[in-house]
Ligand SMILES: [Fe+2]
């Protein structure tokens with residue numbers, strides 16, 4: 001695979017106009033101004049516990065749970081950048097690194113490091129600003145569940161595969177088009193700064209998506225058969241870990257909203273029973289692996305089928 005092929009044909013970088021387009025360069029820091037005036041902080045449909053009778057009984061907790069859901073989502077963003085993406089793009093950018101990419105891709109990796117550091121920063125700052133504005137302290141924040149789940153999946157792999165695992169996980173997270181990134185900027189019920197800050201992020205992620213697909217097209221043919229099978233077979237579990245509900249976070253939010261431990265457990269147990277992901281949510285990622293023939297390996301295919309993601 002030559003640089004020209006890897007970089008979306010023609011050797012043109014996805015980041016050609018980065019100086020004019022990147023949110024860190026072109027967009028202001030989104031300040032939390034003005035009152036809520038009835039606007040929502042987060043889409044209620046994405047917070048299943050709001051529909052539970054024990055929660056509905058106490059109307060005053062809805063706004064509190066929406067605030068905590070927003071904070072946790074922002075913190076999730078910070079965690080994805082710091083835990084998953086920045087370490088990998090730093091490896092791509094470094095001279096003498098274990099990942100040798102065509103020069104234009106290496107150059108672009110610096111820009112992604114910068115984009116993601118900014119996303120991590122503004123998401124974190126947004127939580128602090130919003131807590132000031134709403135008076136709801138971010139006391140339910142915690143490490144998103146996907147971090148621990150990914151660590152456990154990684155630990156099951158043979159040590160020699162783990163550096164590649166980190167790259168594959170970054171590819172998975174960057175090619176999944178999060179429903180939040182898509183929905184929140186378009187949701188007119190939401191407070192404007194929430195929509196703006198997520199829209200800034202979404203704009204940059206469109207470029208990252210194309211880049212990471214190209215990284216996968218470059219990487220996959222360089223792997224041997226065993227590496228492809230072992231790594232391909234964990235992709236569906238990584239998708240589920242990344243997109244699935246965060247039960248410990250839901251429990252922390254309920255506790256923060258005043259529910260006693262057993263009640264919080266009951267609500268979480270009722271609202272978040274394992275339901276398979278909609279395959280459509282992961283379609284872009286599944287397609288990226290399928291186009292490289294990854295799913296023609298029986299073990300990989302079976303792993304996708306098991307999670308309902310084979311399509
Ligand atoms: Fe990002």
Ligand SMILES: [Fe+2]
Pocket residue numbers: 085116174204205208
């Ligand atoms: Fe990204």
